[in-house]
Amino acid sequence: MTPTTVRIAIIGAGPGGLACARVLQRHGVPVTVFDHDAGVRPRGGVLGLPVTTAQEALHAAGLHDRFAALARPEGREVRLLDHTATVLFQHTPGPGADRSEIDRSDLRRLLLDSLAPGTVRWNSYLRTLHPLGDGRHRAEFDDGHSETFDLVVGADGTWSRVRPMLSDADPHYTGVTFVESGCEDAATRHPDVARLVGGGSMWAESAGRALFARREGGGRIRVYAAFRGSQDWALDAGVRMADTDAVRAALLDRFAGWDERLLALLRANDGGFANRPLFALPVPHTWTHTPGLTLLGDAAHLMSPFTGRGADLALLDGADLARALAAHDDPDEAVRAYEAAMLPRAAAAAGTAARASADALAPDAPRGSLHQLRAVFGDPQP
Template identity: 50%
Template sequence: MNHTPASRIAIIGAGPGGLTCARILQQHGITATIHDRDAGPDVRNQGGTLDLHADNGQIALREAGLLDEFFQLARPEGQEMRQMDPAGTILFHHVPEEGERFKPEIDRGQLRALLLNSLKPGTVRWGHTLQTISGPSEGPRQLHFTDGTTTEADLVIGADGAWSKVRRALSPAVPQYSGVSFLEAWFDDVDSRHPDIADLVGQGGAAAADGDRGLFAQRNSGDHIRVYVIQRVPADWIAASGLSPEDTDGIRALLLERYGHWSPRMRKLIADNDGLYVDRPIFALPVPHTWEHNPTMTLLGDAAHLMPPLGVGVNLAMLDACELALAIAQHGTVLDAIHAYEKTLLPRSTEMARLLDCAAEELLSTELPDFANH
């Protein structure tokens, strides 16, 4: 099967990985269609900030022809990092040097908009929630969507995240709860409304832990800060406490009790938030996660290697997308392209997943990380 313009490539998921893959394919004259379950690009908040590393995420952006535009949007000052104790004493402080661009921060929404705006009109088909995939393994594949529509594809790329529908057609693996849960809190207009928190967090990230619980605060653009309350709890801890996610006052009271020995200044990070908390239990795929080679389907990003959120997820997704797109452009058949891509993808993702296996627990440790290698 040639990767001629007539070959139909369907990418499931319009996250950074899927968008990067489509962009690089288009840079090489290859058409792909992205199907995404969202009704449109602005129907939900895309989440907080992330850092794009020079040795993976930035490589993909360079191949996509978007690196200069990225640096115009990115916040190099966001590379500042503070490690504190529960009293708020700074134990480690990294301030980026002038011109340091190894891993500048960018809001997820800004990155997604950068990628979306680089694509040809009509590349993304919104409101297309994949239900099932049918057809022979050698193709063509039929994609069945929940709105009753179907389409055919010669190659299906699963870029549809943690609970990937494409993965189900390749692998029986299911994400497992890590035992650690994040609870997200938002702070708006921080310099004027929350000056103590703005001063505590600085321009980048600030973390603290006591062995059983932790906090990670991160400045976003637009004078916002997001704080992640990190606990070793059951996945249903809110309901088990007799609360609901909408019960902000009840959750706040419970957190203030659990963090009662932390300093008043640090407790502001969990109690002075604007609006609801957002429950984010951390799931990961079993390690290693591999699948039998399939000539018409493959995976990238969290669909392929869901890991704890320790700064590698989007970077690896975009590197996967870059390598897959280049493999399609450089090989004579889709079959050869998938073989070449997975030959690199699977060992790399297995190695990284083993390094990060159970690493969510490290976020609760009182031992300082080896920042030179993290």
């Protein structure tokens, strides 16, 4: 590949897009990232990144040492409970475990700081792409300017503006909604909740409902109430999401009969609640190879978050695409090689995520989740 003759645009400054840009720049390949945000929006959540995938991508980006300095080896404990707060499964990894936790905001800052100044153009919303017939595309942005690129990479997430150029598939509502809340300084302000959650992630399941909780940096615990129903469940119930007390009452009603130690996750939140209906692409999601275009991350394989593979796969996608582009003289051959590896990998992960979602919210839950945890970790005693 001749870096000076190929113009590459990455649409979306998420983990996958930024990782792709970083690895390209390490190989001397110019790239521009466009993102519709202003660059200041906080990105919450914690990520568990496996050694064999995401951390491999960080090695390719030359950032693994800096990642290791930010990551937390703790936070990897896994607990599964039933609605009586009985611990059914508990796994605490020993030294040398293959995952490390990092806050999403820290990972984003790490990737952004590694890029050449001016790589990311904020406040750049892609309005449309026009194929020029030779593999190139003219990208038009909402500020009125346009540019022509030899390769446009859609790394722009759930509602990708690039995906429709490749695929007729639209994300569909999975029938599952998460309602997010959180506890600040949990060890001090909410010690009972902190003890219940333990040193990593905890989830409790029963009869189509689930409560998830996970430790984050700064002593925060993020909480999700999960259930099947309309994505507009609050509206249907006559509740406004801005009315914290009303939402809490509606959730407590949905989880009636659960142990009070678990209901404390809904009572003890600091701040309000946020509605997070879950969307996914068909499994498998594929497309006919089109010169000058490709996808990565959620734009390519949006899936249920139950297995926590979204950012993990996006990072690996970005690194793999960049390495393929650096290794091939012909960018189209590089994209073909990347897609040939990425699509089956994504399909397998999406299938696993869909099954995990079904297990967690099944009528006989937590039976399926317990079976899966034992298959992955063995059968430790709680």
